Amino acid sequence: MAQKTILRKPRGFIDVYKHKPGAEKDRTHYCPGCGHGILHKLIAEALEDFDIVDKTIVISPVGCSVFAYYYFHTGNLQVPHGRAPAVATSVSRANPDSVVISYQGDGDLAAIGGNNILQAANRGENMVVFFVNNAIYGMTGGQMAPTTLEGQITTTTPYGRNVKTDGYPIQVCEIINQLTAPVYVVRTSLHDMPNIRKTRAAVRKAISNARDKKGFSFVEVLSMCPSGWKMDSVPAQEWIKENMIPRFPLETFRDDSEDTPAIERPVPVMDPDEVKRILEYSALSDSNLEKNPDAAFEKVAVRIAGFGGQGIMSAGIALANVGMEYGYNVSWLPSYGPEMRGGTANCSVKIQSDTVGASECTEPNMVIAMNQPSLEKFEKILVPGGALIYNSTLIDIEPTRTDVEVYPIPITGIADELGNTRVQSMVSVGAFAAVTEMFDPGEIENLMTSLFKGKSDKVMKLNEKAVRKGYEYVKENFS
Amino acid sequence: MNENRKYPFSEIDPDICKGCGLCVASCPKGVLVISDKLNSKGFHFSEYVGEGCIGCGNCFYTCPEPSAVTVYLRNYVPEEVS
Amino acid sequence: MPRKLMKGNHAAVYGAILAGCQAYYGYPITPASEIAEAASLLFPKFGRTFLQAESEVAAINMVYGAAGCGLRVLTGSSGPGISLKMEGISYCAGSALPCVIVDIMRGGPGLGNIGPEQGDYNQVLKGGGHGNYKVIVLAPNSAQEMCDLTMLAFELADKYRNPVFVLTDGVIGQMMEAVELPEPVTELPDKSEWAVYGTADSRHLINSIYLDHDDLERWNRELMKKYEIIQKNEVRVEEYRIDDAEIVTIGYGSSSRVLRSAVDIARERGIKLGMLRPITLFPFPVDEIAELADRGLTGILTVEMSDGQLVDDVNLALRGKMISDLYNRMGGNVPTALEIVENVSELYGV
Ligand SMILES: Cc1ncc(C[n+]2csc(CCOP(=O)(O)OP(=O)(O)O)c2C)c(N)n1
Numbered sequence: 033m034a035q036k037t038i039l040r041k042p043r044g045f046i047d048v049y050k051h052k053p054g055a056e057k058d059r060t061h062y063c064p065g066c067g068h069g070i071l072h073k074l075i076a077e078a079l080e081d082f083d084i085v086d087k088t089i090v091i092s093p094v095g096c097s098v099f100a101y102y103y104f105h106t107g108n109l110q111v112p113h114g115r116a117p118a119v120a121t122s123v124s125r126a127n128p129d130s131v132v133i134s135y136q137g138d139g140d141l142a143a144i145g146g147n148n149i150l151q152a153a154n155r156g157e158n159m160v161v162f163f164v165n166n167a168i169y170g171m172t173g174g175q176m177a178p179t180t181l182e183g184q185i186t187t188t189t190p191y192g193r194n195v196k197t198d199g200y201p202i203q204v205c206e207i208i209n210q211l212t213a214p215v216y217v218v219r220t221s222l223h224d225m226p227n228i229r230k231t232r233a234a235v236r237k238a239i240s241n242a243r244d245k246k247g248f249s250f251v252e253v254l255s256m257c258p259s260g261w262k263m264d265s266v267p268a269q270e271w272i273k274e275n276m277i278p279r280f281p282l283e284t285f286r287d288d289s290e291d292t293p294a295i296e297r298p299v300p301v302m303d304p305d306e307v308k309r310i311l312e313y314s315a316l317s318d319s320n321l322e323k324n325p326d327a328a329f330e331k332v333a334v335r336i337a338g339f340g341g342q343g344i345m346s347a348g349i350a351l352a353n354v355g356m357e358y359g360y361n362v363s364w365l366p367s368y369g370p371e372m373r374g375g376t377a378n379c380s381v382k383i384q385s386d387t388v389g390a391s392e393c394t395e396p397n398m399v400i401a402m403n404q405p406s407l408e409k410f411e412k413i414l415v416p417g418g419a420l421i422y423n424s425t426l427i428d429i430e431p432t433r434t435d436v437e438v439y440p441i442p443i444t445g446i447a448d449e450l451g452n453t454r455v456q457s458m459v460s461v462g463a464f465a466a467v468t469e470m471f472d473p474g475e476i477e478n479l480m481t482s483l484f485k486g487k488s489d490k491v492m493k494l495n496e497k498a499v500r501k502g503y504e505y506v507k508e509n510f511s
Numbered sequence: 512m513n514e515n516r517k518y519p520f521s522e523i524d525p526d527i528c529k530g531c532g533l534c535v536a537s538c539p540k541g542v543l544v545i546s547d548k549l550n551s552k553g554f555h556f557s558e559y560v561g562e563g564c565i566g567c568g569n570c571f572y573t574c575p576e577p578s579a580v581t582v583y584l585r586n587y588v589p590e591e592v593s
Numbered sequence: 594m595p596r597k598l599m600k601g602n603h604a605a606v607y608g609a610i611l612a613g614c615q616a617y618y619g620y621p622i623t624p625a626s627e628i629a630e631a632a633s634l635l636f637p638k639f640g641r642t643f644l645q646a647e648s649e650v651a652a653i654n655m656v657y658g659a660a661g662c663g664l665r666v667l668t669g670s671s672g673p674g675i676s677l678k679m680e681g682i683s684y685c686a687g688s689a690l691p692c693v694i695v696d697i698m699r700g701g702p703g704l705g706n707i708g709p710e711q712g713d714y715n716q717v718l719k720g721g722g723h724g725n726y727k728v729i730v731l732a733p734n735s736a737q738e739m740c741d742l743t744m745l746a747f748e749l750a751d752k753y754r755n756p757v758f759v760l761t762d763g764v765i766g767q768m769m770e771a772v773e774l775p776e777p778v779t780e781l782p783d784k785s786e787w788a789v790y791g792t793a794d795s796r797h798l799i800n801s802i803y804l805d806h807d808d809l810e811r812w813n814r815e816l817m818k819k820y821e822i823i824q825k826n827e828v829r830v831e832e833y834r835i836d837d838a839e840i841v842t843i844g845y846g847s848s849s850r851v852l853r854s855a856v857d858i859a860r861e862r863g864i865k866l867g868m869l870r871p872i873t874l875f876p877f878p879v880d881e882i883a884e885l886a887d888r889g890l891t892g893i894l895t896v897e898m899s900d901g902q903l904v905d906d907v908n909l910a911l912r913g914k915m916i917s918d919l920y921n922r923m924g925g926n927v928p929t930a931l932e933i934v935e936n937v938s939e940l941y942g943v
């Protein structure tokens with residue numbers, strides 16, 4: 033009678049550990065009695081039993097399990113210390129059908145990677161986290177971990193962990209359990225056979241959750257580090273029971289997997305025509321309205337300045353847009369940063385036929401000042417012969433410059449008459465057009481249709497009126 | 512594998528075993544022992560005494576080395592182990 | 594050609610989408626936040642991933658993961674955030690993962706300010722992260738180039754399996770210009786040789802560990818060889834009125850925009866000024882700059898918005914045949930064209 037071989041090295045493991053350097057490609061690098069090996073075996077067995085070895089991706093950050101990729105017959109990413117949950121996040125988003133495992137030690141997860149684990153848990157990423165709590169830094173030779181017990185001696189707590197100076201051992205499951213998103217949070221232990229079997233059940237539950245796209249499962253495993261603890265393996269199991277469990281109670285903190293629907297991720301759109309449709313290529317500007325060949329200005333470098341709420345930035349953008357519609361090269365540069373908070377805002381706009389160099393108008397040939405401080409500040413930098421347009425509704429002082437063309441225009445007033453202060457920027461666009469004569473005014477309707485594409489007729493008409501009013505005011509008063 | 516062995520039985524690869532003793536401690540029948548002999552890596556490896564195994568699987572699950580322990584059972588049904 | 598007025602920061606996101614970038618991971622910081630904002634607006638429209646990470650450290654590690662899964666992936670940040678990303682960038686380089694990082698430089702050190710600066714030059718180009726590696730660095734100076742060079746960045750990243758930086762300053766990021774939107778890429782490169790897709794055929798390993806010293810040295814040399822090829826093939830520069838120039842200014846990013854204006858002003862004054870602008874900072878235009886030394890120029894003036902970081906590389910390239918002078922502004926100040934012309938006149942008596 034054929035006998036079945038049972039309980040052999042699970043197929044979740046690589047047959048020959050080809051990535052492991054040196055001759056010993058048939059055994060792990062773990063110390064005798066190390067809990068990592070036991071947990072590895074439980075994981076590898078579950079992957080085989082669920083027939084998901086192929087679609088599993090294991091993320092191994094730094095710690096003794098940094099070499100987990102030697103062993104698992106899966107896709108593997110070795111990653112920086114503490115960052116496995118961040119990497120697992122994007123791996124899971126990239127391959128929504130895969131089973132993503134973040135395998136972390138306590139230093140890795142609870143110290144350097146503390147925020148990463150919380151945030152991935154809080155997002156409810158579809159992944160399993162195996163958290164090996166061995167109360168110590170194993171790999172680097174036995175230093176204090178966030179989970180090191182009170183009074184425990186490590187190489188960096190030679191007098192024992194002093195909770196007054198080093199803090200208390202962190203109970204990670206309890207913290208994760210405060211979050212809304214995780215579906216499964218459990219703490220188990222490897223200190224004896226019944227508990228290894230409970231760990232096995234937890235491992236299988238968590239992995240099946242990821243397979244079923246249930247979201248975030250967190251399995252904390254109390255685990256022996258005989259080397260770090262300077263103990264034999266069996267006493268190490270005893271040590272967990274005596275010392276760790278009182279601080280880290282074994283418990284299923286949460287199990288919502290039954291009631292949680294599967295996570296669905298969208299399929300990315302990559303088709304070029306579809307991309308162009310979504311980006312609205314058909315609506316892009318290619319109007320090339322007629323320039324005025326007899327323009328008074330060949331190129332304009334204008335500073336627009338005023339109060340924060342006066343639509344300074346949008347007036348500048350409108351001007352640049354108009355310039356673009358007429359086929360000019362344009363640039364718009366805001367003053368950004370703390371200056372903005374002071375209540376005044378200004379921007380630089382350049383409109384010209386040749387390539388634009390510096391985008392900040394440090395020597396503008398036009399200034400549009402919408403309030404008094406702006407007039408005082410920017411009239412100084414206007415080049416001789418330049419144009420100074422200012423908002424005479426709000427500014428009742430006279431400019432000091434006499435070597436420039438001055439255009440006092442009641443910009444706010446005109447906008448108010450039209451019933452909407454917000455169209456000030458369009459009034460200034462009209463004034464700008466009249467002063468520079470850069471744009472053929474006959475094109476204004478076409479301009480409006482391309483500037484306000486998709487907007488209501490009413491909006492378009494109002495703005496058109498504002499431009500015309502600004503234009504006419506200049507023509508009537510300064511010609 | 513010795514075909515004449517009595518099932519179930521546990522087989523430990525003496526060369527892979529790291530001699531941690533976890534399997535010995537976990538065996539309900541006390542049929543695993545740490546050998547006096549050393550393996551090529553200098554570990555006193557674990558050995559099945561040759562009789563008395565009930566196929567509980569404890570030694571397999573408690574062993575940290577993926578391929579150190581294999582347990583052979585007659586008419587194995589996975590549910591029995593879980 | 595259809596054009597759209599947009600900020601440099603937005604243009605980079607358009608470039609990424611057109612290049613087939615499938616995921617954006619980032620953390621907000623001025624003056625780069627518009628990149629995250631635009632990505633958050635646009636990526637979901639394509640069913641692509643936008644995620645605001647918990648930190649720049651997390652963001653770059655998410656980039657590492659997505660790149661390891663064969664996606665085109667983008668992150669954007671500025672000085673302090675780039676400092677935090679450095680460990681992850683070193684891992685990306687060490688694991689040969691293609692990815693694109695946009696750095697919109699601001700004032701430093703420390704929290705500095707959010708004005709435009711170029712002080713990240715050394716941290717981006719001279720490692721920044723640990724170990725023997727280089728990143729390709731593209732330096733756009735217009736909104737159009739923010740789009741075009743971001744697209745190119747993805748091409749180069751995949752071609753060389755290496756992280757690529759798009760390095761510019763707050764001015765270029767914040768400035769709006771008309772951008773001609775190019776055609777979207779039609780085909781993405783095949784990465785099935787190494788990327789991890791969670792399938793039986795893609796059981797690959799993404800890794801930067803080489804425990805054996807000789808193995809690691811072999812890998813180091815392979816990387817060096819790759820960087821040599823990049824140096825040979827990928828140098829890009831812009832020259833402006835340089836043919837008859839007696840004095841050449843060198844600068845990148847927004848200072849090169851000012852240099853263009855300065856050259857025009859100088860020419861009006863009869864000063865034969867020209868400009869050479871590195872578009873690639875690694876590979877640095879070593880030969881192009883070395884060649885300047887053989888022209889019998891009156892002077893070479895490096896203009897930068899940092900404390901003499903670019904000028905070091907210019908002088909290395911000049912190999913002692915000439916020494917470049919330095920004109921720099923910092924703290925968020927951008928040099929003006931007049932300032933530069935006056936400096937040229939003073940320095941060289943023209
Ligand atoms: C950024 C960084 N800091 C420090 C280290 C060094 N380091 C390697 S492993 C480790 C501790 C790992 O401890 P833990 O996560 O508890 O895993 P264990 O080794 O105990 O399994 C440290 C500090 C590193 N690799 N990277």
Ligand code: SF4
Pocket residue numbers: 061062063065066067068096166170171256257258259260
């Ligand atoms: S140091 Fe500790 S955790 Fe690391 S392999 Fe050894 S026993 Fe395991």
Ligand code: SF4
Pocket residue numbers: 520521537538539540541542543559563564565566567568569570571582
């Ligand atoms: S299977 Fe059970 S009874 Fe048999 S040797 Fe192993 S632990 Fe002992």
Ligand code: SF4
Pocket residue numbers: 065523527528529530531532533534535556557573574575576579580
């Ligand atoms: S548990 Fe495994 S490694 Fe430890 S003694 Fe038993 S067979 Fe050997």
